[in-house]
Amino acid sequence: xxxxxxxxxxxxxxxxxxxxxxxxxxxxxxxxxxxxxxxxxxxxxxxxxxxxxxxxxxxxxxxxxxxxxxxxxxxxxxxxxxxxxxxxxxxxxxxxxxxxxxxxxxxxxxxxxxxxxxxxxxxxxx
Amino acid sequence: xxxxxxxxxxxxxxxxxxxxxxxxxxxxxxxxxxxxxxxxxxxxxxxxxxxxxxxxxxxxxxxxxxxxxxxxxxxxxxxxxxxxxxxxxxxxxxxxxxxxxxxxxxxxxxxxxxxxxxxxxxxxxx
DNA sequence: CGGGATCCGGCTTGATACTG
DNA sequence: CAGTATCAAGCCGGATCCCG
Numbered sequence: 001x002x003x004x005x006x007x008x009x010x011x012x013x014x015x016x017x018x019x020x021x022x023x024x025x026x027x028x029x030x031x032x033x034x035x036x037x038x039x040x041x042x043x044x045x046x047x048x049x050x051x052x053x054x055x056x057x058x059x060x061x062x063x064x065x066x067x068x069x070x071x072x073x074x075x076x077x078x079x080x081x082x083x084x085x086x087x088x089x090x091x092x093x094x095x096x097x098x099x100x101x102x103x104x105x106x107x108x109x110x111x112x113x114x115x116x117x118x119x120x121x122x123x124x125x126x
Numbered sequence: 127x128x129x130x131x132x133x134x135x136x137x138x139x140x141x142x143x144x145x146x147x148x149x150x151x152x153x154x155x156x157x158x159x160x161x162x163x164x165x166x167x168x169x170x171x172x173x174x175x176x177x178x179x180x181x182x183x184x185x186x187x188x189x190x191x192x193x194x195x196x197x198x199x200x201x202x203x204x205x206x207x208x209x210x211x212x213x214x215x216x217x218x219x220x221x222x223x224x225x226x227x228x229x230x231x232x233x234x235x236x237x238x239x240x241x242x243x244x245x246x247x248x249x250x251x252x
Numbered sequence: 253c254g255g256g257a258t259c260c261g262g263c264t265t266g267a268t269a270c271t272g
Numbered sequence: 273c274a275g276t277a278t279c280a281a282g283c284c285g286g287a288t289c290c291c292g
Contacts, residue, residue: 008235010228011157013178017235021228025151031137043274052139054266059275069241080273081272090237097230101223102136102147109134109143111216115195153284169254180286185255206253207292 020068024094028053028061033087034102036071037095040086070094146194150220154179154187159213160228162197163221166212196220 008017023029028050035041035049047058062085065071070091074084087095105112134143149155154176161167161175173184188211191197196217200210213221231238 006229006232008232010232011161011175011177016239017232020235020238021156021231022153024227024231025156027148027152030147030151035137049137051137055275056267056277057265067242067245068238069245070238075274079272081275083274090234090241093234094227094230097223097227101150101220101227103132104219104223105147105150106132106134106136106143108216108219109146112146112194112196113142115216116193119193119195180284181255182287183285186285201254205292207255209254 023061023064023068024070024098026061028057029065030098030102032058032061032065033070033091033095033098036085036087037092037099040074040084043083043085046085065091149187149190149194150196150224152187154183155191156224156228158184158187158191159196159217159221159224162211162213163218163225166200166210169209169211172211191217 008015010017010021012018024033031050031053032046035046041049043058043062046062047053047055050058053061062071062073066073069088072086072088072091074086076082076084134141136143136147138144150159157176157179158172161172167175169184169188172188173179173181176184179187188197188199192199195214198212198214198217200212202208202210
């Protein structure tokens with residue numbers, strides 16, 4: 001009853017905000033924004049920082065975030081080419097809230113792990 | 127240089143915190159937590175609130191969140207059966223940070239849409 | 253009502269190779 | 273270095289049937 005007064009309601013299937021939220025919170029989007037929050041990074045630096053991401057997925061993720069205006073792409077026409085990615089002001093605000101969530105989850109993993117143990121032993125060990 | 131002192135680093139591929147973060151921020155996980163933040167809900171109520179989710183995905187999402195200790199499942203052995211889902215204290219804290227992000231994104235969708243427009247017209251309309 | 257089990261098509265993902 | 277192109281595999285998600 002409190003989100004009906006919003007122009008963009010993420011709970012509605014058709015709302016574009018859901019798409020953006022998925023870019024932001026998606027598997028690689030969240031980690032990419034988190035990595036860039038520490039400062040500007042080049043493509044392969046990002047790739048190393050975000051452990052496990054493939055070239056294609058990183059490229060795709062960056063395009064989506066750039067399109068949404070969260071990441072700025074700075075290409076220098078040198079040889080070898082050098083491309084830096086950094087957060088836009090909007091992206092920084094998003095990353096801040098995202099990192100609040102990430103750090104909280106990281107800090108409470110012990111509780112999560114305990115809960116998992118209880119869950120798994122309660123109903124058939126797996 | 128600031129997350130190396132954490133026991134659980136989500137940027138590392140092997141870290142269990144990444145899995146939990148994906149449950150939380152995943153397509154349906156985020157919306158489910160968001161919906162439950164308003165209060166306890168039954169299965170089909172949730173299904174209606176989270177527009178577009180299938181029975182299977184909702185069930186699967188709820189299991190993952192329950193296992194991580196973020197959602198509590200209260201089943202009453204009546205007939206017809208009644209099952210209520212609600213956030214645990216930990217889940218409430220997670221949902222709070224998540225909603226901060228969600229609401230921020232919703233509130234800035236105009237900027238996002240403008241950025242998209244600029245991006246699309248700049249490099250070949252698609 | 254509240255799910256579990258199964259089948260299956262298709263989009264997403266991830267190597268690999270290639271280009272500028 | 274910074275990506276794009278291609279292709280196979282696999283997981284996502286819907287539909288369906290079933291049970292308590």
